Amino acid sequence: MKKKIIQSTTAHFENNFQNSPEHIFLSPGRINIIGEHVDYNDGFVLPAAINKYICFAVSQNHNSECVLIAKDLNETYRFDLKDxxxxVNIMWVNYILGVVHQLKEKGADLKGFNVVFSSNxxxxxxxxxxxxxxxxxxxxxxxxxxxxxxxxEIALIGQKSEHTFVGVNCGIMDQFASVFGKKNKVIKLDCTSLEYEYHKADFNNYSLLLLDSNVKHTLLTSGYNDRRNEVEQGLEIIKEKFPEVATFRDCNEKMLSDLKETLGDLLYKRCNFVVKEIQRVQAAVTALENSNFVQLGQLMSETHHGLSQEYEVSCDEIDFMVNAVQNEKSVLGSRMMGGGFGGCSINLVEKGSENDLIxxxxxxxxxxxxxxxxAYKVKVSKGTTKYKK
Structure with missing residues (x-):
């Protein structure tokens, strides 16, 4: 799969520029094992890079013009570094321009370059x-x-590019996982301080299977903003009663239960999910270190219940997929992954059972x-890297 995308990207570069690229780079997508909607709540996340990549074939061109070719879209964009x-009004171009803009602002000595990229x-x-x-x-x-x-710095430049040139106020997890990923390792990342540590993620007789609902509901942006407001309101109420609480990390279920009436049903549910999810990430790290995959699967399923019933960011299609695998002996755990209202479920399943299950x-x-x-079978892989021929 990796060789195929490298070959096709290289060939496309050669066809367009009548020369072989000087460099090939691979930049992976990511999954998050557990730790959903806690990145903006002072929690921890547990992402990993996966063996699905964008391949970049790149050469310097010794002038100030840059030529960007999106092979999959059959689109080309040119710009001059002097300008x-x-x-611009082409979305994929903005992701790249945002990065170039920041590098220029930092005083980087950039020259013109040609790039072809393709993604799987x-x-x-x-x-x-x-x-x-x-x-x-x-x-x-x-x-x-x-x-x-x-x-x-590369991860932060990626995040800022998305904020400023694309207009999406994303957290840092995605960029961090893409750059820092290691084979058979998950990253326990503190999204507030950016402190991180690696933990083993060798799944032995199990594998990770993503089931894609093929739906994206329009609630994603509005729902996301609503949840952020709700948990912020909840945290203010908790801080008033318990001055020792600075963030949700300092909070426990007993505090929430004492404040259930003051918080009201809605804010209680939202805050209860966050407090328990922060705990689940810690428990998942222990489960992975001990190769206790049954425990990890249970934690994933608990997270889905919380996302669906307490945080209410799931949808009928994802709930259906998660419920459909609950009684399958080959499945240890399943949950919605990502912001919600569509997208994928991530499933921990016995190796060899994937095709029948799909x-x-x-x-x-x-x-x-x-x-x-x-459906996508994925493996935990290394982060962004230069491909050595």
Whole structure:
């Protein structure tokens, strides 16, 4: 799969520029094992890079013009480094321009370059193809122009590019996972301080299977903003009663239960999910370190129940997929992954059972919703890297 995308991207570069690319880079998508909607609540997340990539074929061209070719879209965009870099009305171009703009602002000595990129990260499935694009171009330019940026700086440049040129106020998890990923390792990331540690994620006789609902409900942005407001309100009430609480990390279920009446049903549910999810991430790290996959699966399923019933960011299609696998002996755990209201479920399943499971659930899903289910088998892989031929 990796070789195929490298070959096709390289061939496309050669056809367009009548020359072989000087460098090939691979930038991965990501999954999040557990820790949903806690990145903006002072919690921890547990992401990992996966073996789905954007491949970049790049060469310097020794003038100030930059040529960007999106192979999959069959689109080309040109700009000159001497001109002011500002957002345009082509979305994929903005992810790259945002990175170039920041590098210029930092005083980086950039020269013109030609790039062809192609992706096998499924679009719209919540696997962070946008972070892979930002971080991949940042990583590539850092290498070819010898900019001496750290991995952390590349991740932050990717995030800021999305904020400023794309207009999406994303957290740091996606970019961090894409750049810092390691094979068979998850990253326990503190989204507030950016402190991180690696933990083993060798799933032995189990594998990770993503089931893509193929739906994206329009509630994502409004629902996300509403949840942020609700948990902020809840935290203010908790702080009034318990001055020792600075963030949800300092909070426990007993405090919430004492304040249940004051918080009201809605805010109580939202805050209860956050407090328990922060605890579940810690428990999941222990389960992974001990290769206790049954425990990890249970935690994932508990997270889904919380996302669906307490945080209320799931949807009928995702709930159906998660419920459909609950009684399958080959499945240890299943949950919605990402912001919600559509996207993928992540499933921890016995190796060898994937194809039968996909066939069975796809059939049930088609009957229930009339929608084709997509499925992706993924492995935990290394982060953005230069491919050595």
């Amino acid at each position: 002011e870099i500002k957002p 990260i499924p679009m719209g499935a919540g696997l962070s193809s946008s972070a892979a694009l930002e971080c991949g171009i940042g990583y590539a330019l850092n290498k070819i122009f010898d900019l001496h940026l750290s991995k952390k 066939e069975k659930i796809a059939k049930q899903y088609k009957t229930a919703f009339g929608i084709e289910l997509k």
